[in-house]
Amino acid sequence: xxxxxxxxxxxxxxxxxxxxxxxxxxxxxxxxxxxxxxxxxxxxxxxxxxxxxxxxxxxxxxxxxxxxxxxxxxxxxxxxxxxxxxxxxxxxxxxxxxxxxxxx
Numbered sequence: 001x002x003x004x005x006x007x008x009x010x011x012x013x014x015x016x017x018x019x020x021x022x023x024x025x026x027x028x029x030x031x032x033x034x035x036x037x038x039x040x041x042x043x044x045x046x047x048x049x050x051x052x053x054x055x056x057x058x059x060x061x062x063x064x065x066x067x068x069x070x071x072x073x074x075x076x077x078x079x080x081x082x083x084x085x086x087x088x089x090x091x092x093x094x095x096x097x098x099x100x101x102x103x104x
Contacts, residue, residue: 001064005057006099007073007083012047014040039075041086054087061092072097 005011041047061069071094073080081096 001060001067003057003060003067003069005053005069005071007071007075007080008040011050011053011071011083011087012041013050014045014047039079041083042079049087054089057089058092069094070097071095072099074099 008014057069060067069089069092071080071084071089073083077096077098080098081090084090084094084096
């Protein structure tokens with residue numbers, strides 16, 4: 001068994017708001033626009049952990065102890081490992097990978 005988990009907007013969730021007038025300027029004061037970034041956690045962007053997914057990953061590891069769990073990110077292997085640690089999954093013997101393509 002294998003389980004692949006992406007980081008941004010999957011394992012960690014950002015509280016982004018849609019831009020009202022579509023100027024799409026990061027940090028726009030008038031509409032408080034924010035944009036999800038692959039390094040959002042490192043940039044101290046507000047986020048929350050996807051607790052139901054984290055519980056699922058832990059249950060998956062308990063049920064399939066020899067399975068491969070991959071945490072990956074377009075932000076790179078080190079970023080994926082950092083997010084796994086932030087989510088307290090680093091002790092589950094996960095593999096962090098760079099997702100060099102935005103899809104499978």
